[in-house]
Amino acid sequence: MTREAVNSPQVPPALGPYSQAIVAGGFVFCSGTAGIDPATGSAPEGVQAQTEQALVNLQAVLVAAGSSISEVVKTTIFYANVDDFATINEVYARHMPTPPPARSAPANVRLPHGLLISIDAIAVLPSR
Incomplete structure (x- = not known):
């Protein structure tokens, strides 16, 4: 099986030694994606804007990997404050397909740089 790194120039670069995503075996495995604005390089204020x-x-x-949010089958949402769960769900529901993907959502996670949320995902890679 081959592995192909994906890095979108429309997204801030990774904060460490990892790829934004890896394509392998017909899937796209996305690293945790933070709410950092690529135009400013900083996170907007509040969990709603960061989500x-x-x-x-x-x-x-x-x-960039050849897929889309409509192909997501699993996400994990890491967030800093359990009290933000309802706000995160409201924003998340507007972006995800029906039926929504499987999901885990551990709370009270300390994220780097004071970030409030990070979302990773696994998506199907449509046949090319």
Whole structure:
């Protein structure tokens, strides 16, 4: 099986030694995508804005890989404050397909750089 790294120029670069995504075995495995605005290089204020930006960034990585948010089968949402769960769900629901993907959502996670949310995903790679 081959592995192909994916890095979208429309998304801030990875914060460490990892790829934004890896394509392998007909799937796209996306690393945790934060709500960092690529235009400013910083995260917007508040969990609602960061969730929105994280999902926009995730979509950009998926498109660069040849997939899309509509092909997502599993996500994991890491977030800093359990009290933000309802707000995150509201934003997340607007972006995800029906039926929504399987999901895990561990809370009270300490994220780097004071970020409030990070979302990773696995998506199907449509036949090329």
